[in-house]
Every structure is written in structure tokens, then in C-alpha cells.
Amino acid sequence: MLTFPNAKINIGLYITEKRADGFHNLSSCFYPVGWSDALEILPAETLSFESTGIDIPGDASQNLCLKAYHLLKKDFPEMPPVRIHLHKVVPIGAGLGGGSADCAFTIKSLNSLFSLGLDDKAMQAYASQLGSDCAFFIENKPKYCFGKGDQFDEIAVSLKGKYIVLVNPNIHISTAEAYGSIKPKPANVDLQIALSQPLDTWKDAILNDFETSLTPKYPVLQEIKDTLYSLGAEYACMTGSGSTVFGIFENTPAIKQAFKEYMVWQGPLE
Structure with a gap:
């Protein structure tokens, strides 16, 4: 089974308090975007994981895709071994939730491949054990997020027909x-x-708290944001805890060589 775990952006991100468990409560809107990895999962004689594309730091045996498999295996011991091949495209440490998406899509793939019968709520419960924002990618649609990023409410936000440019300055x-x-x-x-207000009102009203603390250390983040606005973005902001900055446009922008030294993804929003 081949799937394409996609990234997300944060439209606004407010870190409201530190919790007793060491995590933080937040307020944000998670919105899916088309920048995607490729994930193939097939039945196999022995369990294996391999990755290509962007190098994933750390011990491969601790990859979230494998953790998702082992988590489901505890409750579904009859589930056979699989071969997992992840082609990593979405940059790491970029505020895009790429690893969380890989985890959630692994759960969805295993559920479908082996007819486990899990509904979205059940899959979200598994995903939330592996990362604060993993559960978002089960339904994979715009949500108002709170708690530590694992609680969701419906939100009537649609950017369908708009165009997004994501710029990652190769900073982890x-x-x-x-x-x-x-x-x-x-x-x-x-x-x-x-x-709920028009997009052209978001610029001064909806912020990412991490910009205040990270921009002085990484001034390129503000430079990218300013450039996106100069190119005609209706709204621009850093996503997640960095380092990707996105701009939302009415039409396809002529970015030309503006970000030639960085990783860039652009496309329509759904």
C-alpha cells in the first residue's frame, strides 16, 4: 500500500501555559498542505524499515512508523510483519509535522491493509500515544487545536483556491x-x-508566539516573511516551532529566484 503523508501548517500558534507533565498547552489552527512524503507498507516475512530521501537522524529502530506498528501489534497480535519504506521529502525540524504525519499514515495504512476495523476515533487514540500532533493527521482536515496539540474542534476555515508558498531555510x-x-x-x-474574519485581516491579528523568541536568533525567518509579503502574500507566518515560513496568496506568485538557496514547496490549497 502506497500513501503520501502530507505536511501541515499552523495558522496562529499561542503557547498559553506549561503543564504539570512538562508539556505545554497551546491554541492553534492546523491546516493540511500538499508537501508530502511517500510511504509504502507491504506484508513481509520479517518486519523491516528503510528510508530514502532526506536523512533521518537517530536510531532507525525508533522511527515513529515502527513505533506505530508495534503499538498496534500489541492489540492485534495476528497482524503479520511488514516492510516499511519511507521516502522522506518533508524537511525535519521544520514545523511541518512530517514525522507525525508518517506515524498517522502508518496507522491508517495498517488498519486498511489488515482490516483491523478501527474508526477515526480509535486511530486517533493510538496516534496520540506517539506524539502530540500525530492524531491530527488521521482525519487530516482543518482543525482548531488545543491542549498539548492533541485535542481538536471543528473550525469553519477554508483556504480552498488560495495558493501557498512554503520556504524552509535549511535550519533544523x-x-x-x-x-x-x-x-x-x-x-x-x-x-x-x-x-472567521477575512484573510486580509489576519496579518496583524494572528501570530506565532515562537517568532518572538526565534527570530532574534535566526533573523532569516523575518527576512523570508518580509519577502513573502513583498511578493504579494495576503498572510505570512512561521509554522509550528520553526523553521518553515509560509505565505498565502490569492494567485500563483512570481517568486522567481527569491528563495533559490532554500527548500521551497508551492501549490494550491484545498
Whole structure:
């Protein structure tokens, strides 16, 4: 079975408080975008995992795809071994949720491949055990997210027909680095209300808290954002805990050579 785990962006991200368990509560809108990995899972005689494309740091045996398999195997011991091949395209440490998407799509693929009978709620419960935003990619549609990023409400936000440009300056910002410099505080805007307003009102109303702490260390983030606005973006922002910055446009922009030294993905929004 071949699937294409896609990235997401955060439209607004407010870190509101540190929890007793060490995690943080947040407020954000998660929105799926088309930048995707490729994930193939096939029945096999022995369990194996391999990756191509962008190098994935760390021990391959600890990859989230394998963790997802082992988690389901505990409850479905009859599930046979599989061969997992992940072709990594979405940059790592980029605020795009690529690893979380790979994890969630592994769960969905195994559920379909072996007829496990899990509904979305059940798959979300498994996914949430492996990462705060993994569960989002089960339904994979725009959501208002809160808690530690694993609780969702429906939200009437549609950017269908708009065009997005994602720019990654080849900087890896770890979650630990990003959260280590953040100072939680109550959001100064009701994000759900702000998102209900026209897109051209978002620029000064909807922010990412990580920009305040990370931009001084990585000024290129502000430079990219400014360039996106100069090219005609209606809204631009850093996504997640960095380092990708996105711009939303009414029409296909002429970015030409503006970001030739960076990783860029662009395409229509659904």
C-alpha cells in the first residue's frame, strides 16, 4: 500500500501555559498542505524499515512508523510483519509535522491493509500515544487545536483556491530548543474568532508566539516573511516551532529566484 503523508501548517500558534507533565498547552489552527512524503507498507516475512530521501537522524529502530506498528501489534497480535519504506521529502525540524504525519499514515495504512476495523476515533487514540500532533493527521482536515496539540474542534476555515508558498531555510530547530526559550502567556486574541474574519485581516491579528523568541536568533525567518509579503502574500507566518515560513496568496506568485538557496514547496490549497 502506497500513501503520501502530507505536511501541515499552523495558522496562529499561542503557547498559553506549561503543564504539570512538562508539556505545554497551546491554541492553534492546523491546516493540511500538499508537501508530502511517500510511504509504502507491504506484508513481509520479517518486519523491516528503510528510508530514502532526506536523512533521518537517530536510531532507525525508533522511527515513529515502527513505533506505530508495534503499538498496534500489541492489540492485534495476528497482524503479520511488514516492510516499511519511507521516502522522506518533508524537511525535519521544520514545523511541518512530517514525522507525525508518517506515524498517522502508518496507522491508517495498517488498519486498511489488515482490516483491523478501527474508526477515526480509535486511530486517533493510538496516534496520540506517539506524539502530540500525530492524531491530527488521521482525519487530516482543518482543525482548531488545543491542549498539548492533541485535542481538536471543528473550525469553519477554508483556504480552498488560495495558493501557498512554503520556504524552509535549511535550519533544523528542535522542539527542545524552541520551547526552551518560550514564555507561556494567555493568548491576546480569540483565535477562532480571528480566523472567521477575512484573510486580509489576519496579518496583524494572528501570530506565532515562537517568532518572538526565534527570530532574534535566526533573523532569516523575518527576512523570508518580509519577502513573502513583498511578493504579494495576503498572510505570512512561521509554522509550528520553526523553521518553515509560509505565505498565502490569492494567485500563483512570481517568486522567481527569491528563495533559490532554500527548500521551497508551492501549490494550491484545498
